[in-house]
Amino acid sequence: MSATELARSIPKAELHIHIEGSLEPELIFALAERNGVSLPYASVEALRAAYAFTDLQSFLDIYYAGASVLLQEGDFYDMAWAYFERARADNVVHAELFFDPQTHTARGVSMGIVMEGLSRACADAKQKLGVSASLILCFLRHLSEEDAFTTLEAALPYREHFIGVGLDSSELGHPPEKFERVFARCRDLGLKLVAHAGEEGPPEYMWQAIDLLKVQRIDHGIACLQDPLLVAELAHTRLPLTVCPLSNLKLCVVDDLRDHPLKKMLEAGLCVTVNSDDPAYFGGYMNANFVQTVEALNLSKEDVVALARNSFEAAFVDSEQRRRFMQMVSAAQTA
């Protein structure tokens, strides 16, 4: 079996997927029609043609516009269910989904509608597809910390529906330190903590995420190679980095997938994982990310196994579940 074939078939966890970033143009148009929302694009093709991004912000502007069609509980369910079907096809056996409640509550959609729709899809993913799934609530970092506190309070009646919190949206100019107090509160509540850092921002933002927010994983983190001390720290602690190769390419963080730092990060002993970020916008789901990265960086079968094992090492699951996932990886290796 080639490294590419193994990359497709190996069981894996996806830990960095914004569920609103899985909204395909066809579903955006179907939901717009169902809900009577008008879109500033004439057709699916016209919308897709607008997906020519120059940086993170140019993407976020379209991503938030796309999410405007989500109004009812069933819309959130349908979006997540469509993702789970694709994840299953890519041999994703465990997924931790980011969602951005502020994008919805700002439009008058209640927290309950968002939570109920997404968590019903997670329950069905487990029951009907055998994909275990959980939710991570992300605070939008371009908004204030006060807004994040308000969002947390609104989410607490649904505490059993999410396992942790994250930090996403426009990175530059919004350092992790801005959210130190709300993350401390989330830590007290026993929530898992993650944050986007080192996507477009500097290694300093990754240090802040580690030292001030006390995160258990960093999303992206590819800026770490600019700072040898940070690399040494990450290698020592095995703090996981949820890397998204096609996202980095589409948002012009790297010019060519052959220049992507993932292989160097693996060689440095970091706990790197492969993820799709916003697959409907960046040209591919998990296996597209795996396969294109394997081919661009000439990764070996051992590298593919390391990436799959890292995804389960980094997953927020109990030790018994982790052991079962690791066994699945071993079985796929010898198959």
Ligand code: ADE
């Ligand atoms: N929200 C959705 N995708 C994102 C990304 N790649 N970076 C920051 N915020 C996001």
Ligand code: ZN
């Ligand atoms: Zn992301």
